[in-house]
Amino acid sequence: MTSNESGQGQLFAGAAEADMATKKAGKAGSSQKSPAKKAGSKKRTETAESMAKRQREISVSEFFTKNRHLLGFDSPRKALLTAVKEAVDNSLDACEEARIAPDLEVKIERIGSNEKQFRMIVEDNGPGIVKTQVPHVFGRLLYGSKFHRLRQSRGQQGIGISAAGMYGQLTTGQPVKVRSKAGRRAVPLEFTIRIDTAKNRPEFSDKPIEWDKKHGTEVAIPMEGEYRRGQRSIQEFLKLMAVANPHVNLKFTEPDGTVTEYQRNTNELPHEVEEIKPHPHGVELGILLKMIQESENRTTSAFLQQDFSRVGPTVAKEICEKAGVKPTTNPRRLDAKTVGRLKDAIDDTKIKAPPLSCIAPIGEDLIIKGLKKEVEADVYMAASRKPVVYRGRPFAVEVGIAYGRPGDTLEMTDSGKIVASSNKQKNDELLMGNADEPVRLIRFANRVPLVFQQSACAISKAVINTNWRNYGLQQPRGALPIGPMVIFVHIASVWVPFTSESKEAIAGYDEIMDELKRALMDCGRKLGKHVRKGKKLANEFKKRNYITMYIPHVVEALKDILELDDKEVDKATTNLTDVLERSRKL
Amino acid sequence: MAAKKKTTKKVAKKAAPKKARKPMSKLDQVTVGEINKCADHVYGRIQKLDKPELKFPERSLKNARYDKKGGFVMGRGRIERTLSVNTVKTFAQTLKLMAMSKEMVENDDFATKREAYYVSKNWGEAKFGSQPESDTAMDDIEALFSLQGVAREQLRFRPEDHGGNVAGALVVIDRDRETGAEERIDCTRFGSGSYTIPSSVEHFKFETKAKFVLVIETGGMFARLHEHKWWRDTNCIIIGTSGVPTRSTRRFIRKLSDDKKLPVYCFNDCDPYGISNIYRTLKVGSGNAVHLNKFFCVPQASYLGVTPQDIVDFDLENATHPLNDVDIKRAKDALKNDPFFHAHKEWQKAIKMMLKMGVRAEQQALAKHGLNFVMEEYLPRKLAAPKKFLP
Numbered sequence: 001m002t003s004n005e006s007g008q009g010q011l012f013a014g015a016a017e018a019d020m021a022t023k024k025a026g027k028a029g030s031s032q033k034s035p036a037k038k039a040g041s042k043k044r045t046e047t048a049e050s051m052a053k054r055q056r057e058i059s060v061s062e063f064f065t066k067n068r069h070l071l072g073f074d075s076p077r078k079a080l081l082t083a084v085k086e087a088v089d090n091s092l093d094a095c096e097e098a099r100i101a102p103d104l105e106v107k108i109e110r111i112g113s114n115e116k117q118f119r120m121i122v123e124d125n126g127p128g129i130v131k132t133q134v135p136h137v138f139g140r141l142l143y144g145s146k147f148h149r150l151r152q153s154r155g156q157q158g159i160g161i162s163a164a165g166m167y168g169q170l171t172t173g174q175p176v177k178v179r180s181k182a183g184r185r186a187v188p189l190e191f192t193i194r195i196d197t198a199k200n201r202p203e204f205s206d207k208p209i210e211w212d213k214k215h216g217t218e219v220a221i222p223m224e225g226e227y228r229r230g231q232r233s234i235q236e237f238l239k240l241m242a243v244a245n246p247h248v249n250l251k252f253t254e255p256d257g258t259v260t261e262y263q264r265n266t267n268e269l270p271h272e273v274e275e276i277k278p279h280p281h282g283v284e285l286g287i288l289l290k291m292i293q294e295s296e297n298r299t300t301s302a303f304l305q306q307d308f309s310r311v312g313p314t315v316a317k318e319i320c321e322k323a324g325v326k327p328t329t330n331p332r333r334l335d336a337k338t339v340g341r342l343k344d345a346i347d348d349t350k351i352k353a354p355p356l357s358c359i360a361p362i363g364e365d366l367i368i369k370g371l372k373k374e375v376e377a378d379v380y381m382a383a384s385r386k387p388v389v390y391r392g393r394p395f396a397v398e399v400g401i402a403y404g405r406p407g408d409t410l411e412m413t414d415s416g417k418i419v420a421s422s423n424k425q426k427n428d429e430l431l432m433g434n435a436d437e438p439v440r441l442i443r444f445a446n447r448v449p450l451v452f453q454q455s456a457c458a459i460s461k462a463v464i465n466t467n468w469r470n471y472g473l474q475q476p477r478g479a480l481p482i483g484p485m486v487i488f489v490h491i492a493s494v495w496v497p498f499t500s501e502s503k504e505a506i507a508g509y510d511e512i513m514d515e516l517k518r519a520l521m522d523c524g525r526k527l528g529k530h531v532r533k534g535k536k537l538a539n540e541f542k543k544r545n546y547i548t549m550y551i552p553h554v555v556e557a558l559k560d561i562l563e564l565d566d567k568e569v570d571k572a573t574t575n576l577t578d579v580l581e582r583s584r585k586l
Numbered sequence: 587m588a589a590k591k592k593t594t595k596k597v598a599k600k601a602a603p604k605k606a607r608k609p610m611s612k613l614d615q616v617t618v619g620e621i622n623k624c625a626d627h628v629y630g631r632i633q634k635l636d637k638p639e640l641k642f643p644e645r646s647l648k649n650a651r652y653d654k655k656g657g658f659v660m661g662r663g664r665i666e667r668t669l670s671v672n673t674v675k676t677f678a679q680t681l682k683l684m685a686m687s688k689e690m691v692e693n694d695d696f697a698t699k700r701e702a703y704y705v706s707k708n709w710g711e712a713k714f715g716s717q718p719e720s721d722t723a724m725d726d727i728e729a730l731f732s733l734q735g736v737a738r739e740q741l742r743f744r745p746e747d748h749g750g751n752v753a754g755a756l757v758v759i760d761r762d763r764e765t766g767a768e769e770r771i772d773c774t775r776f777g778s779g780s781y782t783i784p785s786s787v788e789h790f791k792f793e794t795k796a797k798f799v800l801v802i803e804t805g806g807m808f809a810r811l812h813e814h815k816w817w818r819d820t821n822c823i824i825i826g827t828s829g830v831p832t833r834s835t836r837r838f839i840r841k842l843s844d845d846k847k848l849p850v851y852c853f854n855d856c857d858p859y860g861i862s863n864i865y866r867t868l869k870v871g872s873g874n875a876v877h878l879n880k881f882f883c884v885p886q887a888s889y890l891g892v893t894p895q896d897i898v899d900f901d902l903e904n905a906t907h908p909l910n911d912v913d914i915k916r917a918k919d920a921l922k923n924d925p926f927f928h929a930h931k932e933w934q935k936a937i938k939m940m941l942k943m944g945v946r947a948e949q950q951a952l953a954k955h956g957l958n959f960v961m962e963e964y965l966p967r968k969l970a971a972p973k974k975f976l977p
Contacts, residue, residue: 543671544671546671546674546675547671547674549711550674550675550677550678550711550712551674551678553678553679553681553682553709553710553711553712554628554638554669554674554677554678554681556682557625557678557681557682557684557685558625558628558629558632558681560685560688560689561621561622561625561681561684561685561688562622562625562626562629564629571633572629572632572633575632575633575635576632576638576669578635579632579635579636579637579669580637580669580670580674583637583670584671
């Protein structure tokens with residue numbers, strides 16, 4: 001399940017090219033795909049007929065077999081992570097839609113003794129999938145429930161998990177195995193699924209099994225891969241997933257048997273989102289034409305009111321008037337030119353912003369809970385913006401910050417002494433950098449961590465363009481600020497505009513950039529207060545150290561002149577220390 | 587009782603050779619008493635859980651009042667140094683120096699300023715970073731105790747200064763430090779060399795028939811007048827200061843002039859430094875040492891030359907150099923802030939004239955008219971009319 005328009009554009013470009021080639025077959029030499037040169041030594045002029053022999057439909061599956069990098073399967077290491085990500089996305093979406101608190105198990109294991117072959121297994125406690133759908137969901141590209149609706153979910157297009165299966169089949173020759181139990185009384189089944197890449201159809205078999213589980217799904221994909229830890233690893237991805245989804249329980253088993261458990265610290269599921277109809281302002285001409293073709297409404301006015309959100313009789317009438325279309329005209333009778341006028345009229349008309357109930361932001365409280373759970377820091381803060389709209393699609397931006405490595409900072413005790421905070425711990429923190437390193441930026445779209453292409457992402461640009469010096473941090477020109485800090489940025493939307501199908505970076509629409517900037521500033525202001533306080537304390541600590549460094553010398557000189565005994569010296573030292581500390585109240 | 591305990595401790599610590607303690611002189615007892623009093627004050631504040639503080643006389647021209655008879659006199663300006671972040675290091679160092687001073691008095695020893703600076707290297711974090719730091723702290727202590735009439739010599743800190751050079755019809759009566767016997771030093775009998783003023787001159791007596799003392803800024807000019815035995819021909823004493831006269835040189839001139847009722851004439855470069863630093867310091871003292879001017883200034887001195895008017899009178903215009911920025915700043919500063927120049931219209935006129943001409947002239951500029959022009963022409967002409975000298 002994948003991405004945005006541009007992705008879609010490319011996706012269909014393949015098919016469209018093939019189509020066009022068929023249509024334009026008469027015009028020799030126009031096709032770029034022509035492998036004509038293969039003929040080699042024999043010089044032969046192509047004819048329309050000779051070319052036509054080679055021209056045929058390209059299936060989506062075949063297209064992706066050749067272009068697997070578009071889906072995030074470009075290297076063995078990344079492929080393994082992408083597969084986990086797609087499977088986890090699906091599991092979480094399914095659980096949340098069924099209002100089940102997700103319990104997931106992710107396991108990566110080696111196949112035999114092969115260094116490069118792994119089996120990825122993701123099991124959930126979701127509602128399961130009914131028998132007839134399983135082969136399609138896992139064995140067919142572009143098959144899913146999420147593409148045709150406007151509603152916030154992790155998956156968007158129905159490519160991901162089947163692409164992972166296809167990649168596995170391609171690199172190991174082995175089928176995908178799926179177990180599913182769709183409800184308490186359903187029979188648990190195990191499916192073995194192969195994808196016929198030429199037809200984009202699954203070939204499968206199923207058999208009932210014993211499975212001690214109330215309901216749920218388990219998918220196991222054998223694939224070529226490379227397992228590593230550290231940055232941009234599966235381990236990090238799951239940790240980030242746990243940050244943005246504090247309601248999830250997740251158990252992760254690595255190939256060497258190491259088990260990591262991410263415990264939920266809230267039972268609050270993301271609130272249920274409503275599906276919305278498209279907002280007229282987000283609609284492009286091609287989509288408008290398609291909607292007209294598919295509409296059951298027989299008048300333009302009814303079409304506008306019922307196939308779009310936020311259009312009432314008055315607005316519909318206004319649009320029709322501006323476009324010079326009778327409201328009672330059957331929309332299917334409108335020619336392309338008139339539909340163009342209709343679109344212009346829509347853009348020209350004031351229409352209420354789309355309903356925001358389709359968005360489920362995480363919320364400031366849960367962002368902080370999530371950060372606390374997985375990132376050890378001195379202080380946490382979050383800013384959650386109200387949803388707004390880009391191109392007719394609602395979205396919301398949220399920012400969270402975890403600042404300060406525990407033990408690196410100073411605290412003031414009630415008696416006015418300054419001490420290093422006591423919870424100093426060994427640093428094996430994956431997410432938080434050192435005080436002299438750039439901050440770590442963690443990006444999320446619809447609660448899914450984005451681990452690749454950081455520099456191409458609108459979120460990074462917004463963070464870099466924010467002036468963090470205002471909030472007491474250092475920041476080299478055109479770079480991330482410096483400090484012991486994690487910046488968490490989440491964009492929730494019914495349709496997140498990714499820059500590619502592998503869903504790695506977000507496109508920088510003006511409205512999105514503006515909201516990102518505001519959210520970062522909101523959170524930055526909260527941070528500024530804390531940083532300034534810390535700096536003041538550090539400065540004071542330095543000064544007091546300076547004082548205590550010289551106190552013994554003052555007392556020693558007095559001792560030499562006045563011949564004080566040890567008791568008097570000790571008393572004078574404590575007195576002097578007290579006097580000076582008292583005089584430096586903050 | 588305290589002293590005894592202390593000695594044993596010091597011996598153990600430094601393994602210094604044990605030597606029989608001479609009973610302290612009365613002066614030394616006063617010094618130790620004042621040091622104890624000061625430390626007691628600080629300790630008392632600490633016991634009362636108050637912030638300790640010390641009040642130092644302000645050492646600057648702002649705190650100087652000009653008295654025509656006695657030079658610069660210290661005003662009532664005081665700087666209160668309360669123990670705080672900014673002062674804690676200096677505070678510790680000041681007390682350490684006082685402790686050191688007390689120890690030296692008790693052991694009848696002394697330290698030069700530079701030695702004191704090196705002693706501080708043993709103080710850990712409280713050590714001085716550079717000698718100017720230790721000098722400043724020492725000057726503060728000196729000023730603090732000068733209020734009680736205790737001089738620096740009594741605190742056992744000595745300057746490193748090289749003394750001025752003396753030649754002429756003068757017998758200095760010194761004492762042998764070991765035997766106490768009288769030592770007569772005839773300043774005419776140093777051949778091509780000259781007598782050097784030592785750092786302590788308080789016990790000196792003089793015998794002379796000279797008519798005046800000429801104080802010369804540059805070593806070169808002193809050498810010329812000495813080489814040609816000019817002092818014999820004019821029956822005078824010449825003293826070369828090589829720049830700003832040291833304290834002992836100033837004290838020597840003052841004592842000599844007081845004892846023998848001799849006029850003192852100054853022969854300097856005609857530039858703001860020669861006038862406002864060298865001559866002014868000799869005559870009335872400096873802002874930095876305002877607390878000791880009463881001993882060290884020579885109020886009876888007057889300025890023979892080179893004056894700005896001399897540049898015109900002796901046709902030296904083409905032997906001058908333009909004033910640089912520092913010169914101009916120094917001259918303007920003297921006009922604006924220096925109570926000495928405020929008090930003398932003649933000086934204001936002279937400095938303004940120099941500023942207007944925009945040039946300075948060195949003593950050696952007189953060589954333009956011949957190497958010995960200064961002895962044959964310049965000085966005789968000037969000495970013919972001492973009333974015209976600048977005050």
